[in-house]
Amino acid sequence: MGAGCGTSRSHVSATAPTTVPPAQSEAAAAATRSGAAVLRARLSTHFQAHSYLVGLMTAAAAAGTDPAPARSVVDQNGAELAAVVGEVFTPAVGQQFQGLWLRQLDLELAYTRAKVAGDSAAATQVRAGLDRFRSDLADFFAPLSPSLTTSTVTDLFSTPLSALLSAADAQVTRSAQQYASLHTAAAAMPPVAELLTRAFVKHDPSRYPGNPDSGASTLLTASEDLLQEHVFLLAVTTATQVSGGDVKAASNTLDLNSEALANVLVSAYGSAAGATFLSLWRGHVSYFLDYTRARGAGNQADAAQAASRLDQFSQDMGAFLAGANPNLTRDQVASSMAAHVSTAKAVIDAQAGRDPRWVGLALAAGARMVPVGALVAQALAAQLPGRFSGT
Numbered sequence: 001m002g003a004g005c006g007t008s009r010s011h012v013s014a015t016a017p018t019t020v021p022p023a024q025s026e027a028a029a030a031a032t033r034s035g036a037a038v039l040r041a042r043l044s045t046h047f048q049a050h051s052y053l054v055g056l057m058t059a060a061a062a063a064g065t066d067p068a069p070a071r072s073v074v075d076q077n078g079a080e081l082a083a084v085v086g087e088v089f090t091p092a093v094g095q096q097f098q099g100l101w102l103r104q105l106d107l108e109l110a111y112t113r114a115k116v117a118g119d120s121a122a123a124t125q126v127r128a129g130l131d132r133f134r135s136d137l138a139d140f141f142a143p144l145s146p147s148l149t150t151s152t153v154t155d156l157f158s159t160p161l162s163a164l165l166s167a168a169d170a171q172v173t174r175s176a177q178q179y180a181s182l183h184t185a186a187a188a189m190p191p192v193a194e195l196l197t198r199a200f201v202k203h204d205p206s207r208y209p210g211n212p213d214s215g216a217s218t219l220l221t222a223s224e225d226l227l228q229e230h231v232f233l234l235a236v237t238t239a240t241q242v243s244g245g246d247v248k249a250a251s252n253t254l255d256l257n258s259e260a261l262a263n264v265l266v267s268a269y270g271s272a273a274g275a276t277f278l279s280l281w282r283g284h285v286s287y288f289l290d291y292t293r294a295r296g297a298g299n300q301a302d303a304a305q306a307a308s309r310l311d312q313f314s315q316d317m318g319a320f321l322a323g324a325n326p327n328l329t330r331d332q333v334a335s336s337m338a339a340h341v342s343t344a345k346a347v348i349d350a351q352a353g354r355d356p357r358w359v360g361l362a363l364a365a366g367a368r369m370v371p372v373g374a375l376v377a378q379a380l381a382a383q384l385p386g387r388f389s390g391t
Contacts, residue, residue: 020385029327029382031390032374034210036201037217039084044193044221045228045370046081049363051160051186052232053077054108055167056239056359059178061112062171063243069356071105073363078102088200088207089144100140104133104161111165115172130161145199156195160188176249179236183253186232190225215388216381223380224373226261231340231366233257234285235347235358238292242351251289258282268380268387269324280320284313288344295352307345314338327379336372343368 031037057070078101086094107129114122138153163185170178197212211217237250258281266274287309294302318334343365350358381388 024385025382028216028385028389029378031210031214031216032220032377032381032388034217034390035208036197036210036212037214037220037390039088039200039208040193040197040212040217041221041224041370041374042084043081043196044190045224045366046077046084047160047189047193048186048225048229049077049232049366050074050081051164051189052182052229052236053359053363054105054164055171055178055182055185056236056362057105058108058112058164058168059171060356061109062116062168064116066356067109070359071109073360074105075102076360077363078105088203093144097140100133100136103136104130107133108164108168112168112172115169127165130165134158134161141196141199145203147199147202148196152195156192160185160192163188174245176246179233179250179253182236183233183256186229190221193221211390214390216377216390219381219388220374220377222264223377224370226257226264227369227373227376228366229257230254230261231344231347231369232362234288234344235351235362235365238288238348239351239358241289241292242296242348247289251285254285255282258285264380265324268384273324276320280313280317284310284317284341287313288348291345292348292352295348307341310341310345311338314341321376325379325383327382328375332375336375339368340365340372 053070053074057067057074060067060070078098082094082098082101084094085097086092107126111123111126111130114120114126134154134157135150137157138148138150141148141153142150163181167178167181167185170176170181194212201208201210201212233250233254237247237254240250241247258278261281262274262278265277287306291303291306291310294300294306314334314337315330317337318330318332321333322328322330343361347358347361347365350361377388
């Protein structure tokens with residue numbers, strides 16, 4: 001069983017920051033809601049989701065199971081990403097992007113199948129196809145913005161595509177490196193969103209007001225990305241647990257995300273608050289693993305006990321964050337965490353039942369965390385406007 005997260009620890013509060021003028025606080029909070037900030041965060045979460053979903057798709061192909069259910073979810077995310085591009089330019093441009101963007105999926109599946117078959121010539125051919133895809137993507141973006149040169153875009157997508165192929169290599173050989181490679185691919189996506197957002201804002205500054213590179217904007221993107229990533233890495237870890245894979249390797253990668261989330265709190269409130277958050281957060285991860293283990297064994301009593309501990313976690317996290325930030329209420333945070341627990345449990349239930357629809361449930365569960373990230377970012381910016389301003 002995981003370590004407990006008792007209510008006494010949840011009431012540890014951070015040192016209150018110096019009082020700031022209300023107008024300054026309101027301006028910083030508003031900056032997290034600016035058109036530029038929201039656009040950057042939307043692009044970042046969609047690109048990040050793409051990496052994890054492609055990884056789940058190639059994992060299915062590497063395991064010899066049908067990748068079609070995962071592929072349909074990748075297509076769904078691609079359509080949502082294309083809708084953002086279409087919003088910035090025109091629907092026709094968005095549709096053109098969607099057709100081009102989804103072309104990579106056939107290549108990534110072909111690469112995985114070639115590696116499974118031990119066909120190095122076919123794998124090399126697919127790599128060449130992905131190089132052409134990057135070149136075509138660069139040719140697509142270049143006419144849309146002077147700052148999106150072909151070399152810039154080609155280089156920008158090199159790391160995530162390379163990391164996804166490395167993840168596929170590791171999936172085929174059942175190597176524990178697959179989790180780190182997938183994490184690397186996802187981590188390469190926020191810079192993609194950052195660069196594209198700058199270009200998109202310049203294209204239509206009246207539609208996307210604000211500074212996309214401000215502290216408030218960066219905070220919003222980081223908060224939403226990290227919370228969504230938690231859901232994907234948790235789903236990867238529980239899927240690994242259900243299938244009898246290397247749970248330790250998967251959970252180690254998940255813990256990197258937990259530490260990154262804690263570092264956001266450290267930057268705001270100091271190491272003691274960060275340590276308290278990390279203890280609570282790691283506790284709820286362990287309860288999810290307990291729940292997964294119980295569901296896999298058909299042990300309803302243990303599953304109920306783990307679920308009860310997750311419910312308590314929601315209350316404890318609500319008390320902790322409300323104690324640290326006056327712009328958050330205990331009920332507000334607890335409700336958000338309860339929704340997270342509910343949607344994550346649905347993913348685990350589907351995994352335990354060998355239902356391939358769990359990938360779509362994971363995407364939905366990740367999307368539910370995006371507004372939580374926005375809530376936290378707004379509260380932090382309002383409390384610490386000097387650090388997270390809109391300029």
